[in-house]
Amino acid sequence: MKKQIAAAIIALLLVFILTVPVSANPNHNGTPFDYYTAHDTKFTAYSIGGELSYNEYVSCLLVKTYFENISATTVMVADPTAKYNCHSFAWHSQSSNNNTWINMDVTNFFEDTVASVTSELPWNTNTPSGTVSVGDIIVYKFSDGTLNHSAIVYYTDGTLNNTLLISKWGDGCVMIHSVYSGHPYCDSASVKVFRPISSHVLSYTDLNNKKHRLDCSCGYYTITGHISVVSGNAYVCTRCGHSVDIMIHEPEEY
Ligand SMILES: [Zn+2]
Ligand SMILES: [Zn+2]
Incomplete structure (x- = not known):
C-alpha cells in the first residue's frame, strides 16, 4: 500500500513538473539590460546572477x-x-559561460536576421530530403503564433523527421532530441526552419524629419526614428549623425 501511495505521489509530482512552463521568466537574480539584435532592434534581456536551488536542480x-x-x-x-x-542558446550563444536569458514573449525579435528555409509547418510535417542543414534553427510556435521553443539542428539527413536537435530546456538541461517527440514542447502547433546569415553589415541614411533608414548587407532594410543624445548644443543621432539645435527642437528619441 505504501508503495502505491509513493507511486501516486511521484506520478502527481511528474504531472506538476511537466506542466510547469520550462521557459518561464527569469527568477534567479535576473538584471534587465538592452539587447540589440544583428539588425539593431532593441529588446529587454536578462543577465542572470543566481543559480538553481537544490530542489530546482533535482526537478x-x-x-x-x-x-x-x-x-x-x-x-x-x-x-x-x-x-x-x-x-538565448539558439539565437545568442551556445557557450557554457552564457548568462543571458531571453524571454519567450519577445516574439519574432530575431526572424528578420535569418533566412527562411521553410514556411510555417503544421505539427508532424516532414520535409523533402535536402531541406534541413546542420546549424539551422528550428522555431516552435503555439497555435496563437506565440513562441514556445527554439532549437539548433545537430544532425540531419536533410528531412525534418530524421533530424536531431540540440536545445536548452528552460532553466534545465541542454538536450539532444527529435523534432516531434521526446521533449516538453510537443504542445506546439507548428515549426519553422531558419538558416543563420553569417554577417550583417549595417549602414544608416539620414532621412531628416525624425527618421533614418537602416540598410543591411543581407538585403534587410527598415525605417526608424533617430536615437539621439545631447552633444554640445545639439541632439545628435548615434546611428546616422542627424543633428538638431537643442534650442530649436525637442529630443528626437523613439
Ligand atoms: Zn542583415
Ligand atoms: Zn538617425
Whole structure:
C-alpha cells in the first residue's frame, strides 16, 4: 500500500513538473539590460546572477530522465543551469559561460536576421530530403503564433523527421532530441526552419524629419526614428549623425 501511495505521489509530482512552463521568466537574480539584435532592434534581456536551488536542480533532472526514458533519441548534453534558456542558446550563444536569458514573449525579435528555409509547418510535417542543414534553427510556435521553443539542428539527413536537435530546456538541461517527440514542447502547433546569415553589415541614411533608414548587407532594410543624445548644443543621432539645435527642437528619441 505504501508503495502505491509513493507511486501516486511521484506520478502527481511528474504531472506538476511537466506542466510547469520550462521557459518561464527569469527568477534567479535576473538584471534587465538592452539587447540589440544583428539588425539593431532593441529588446529587454536578462543577465542572470543566481543559480538553481537544490530542489530546482533535482526537478530539472527528473524532467530530463522522464524524456530519456520515453525516447531513444533524447540525451542530456549539459547539466541544468538557470543562467540561460532555449532562445538565448539558439539565437545568442551556445557557450557554457552564457548568462543571458531571453524571454519567450519577445516574439519574432530575431526572424528578420535569418533566412527562411521553410514556411510555417503544421505539427508532424516532414520535409523533402535536402531541406534541413546542420546549424539551422528550428522555431516552435503555439497555435496563437506565440513562441514556445527554439532549437539548433545537430544532425540531419536533410528531412525534418530524421533530424536531431540540440536545445536548452528552460532553466534545465541542454538536450539532444527529435523534432516531434521526446521533449516538453510537443504542445506546439507548428515549426519553422531558419538558416543563420553569417554577417550583417549595417549602414544608416539620414532621412531628416525624425527618421533614418537602416540598410543591411543581407538585403534587410527598415525605417526608424533617430536615437539621439545631447552633444554640445545639439541632439545628435548615434546611428546616422542627424543633428538638431537643442534650442530649436525637442529630443528626437523613439
Ligand atoms: Zn542583415
Ligand atoms: Zn538617425
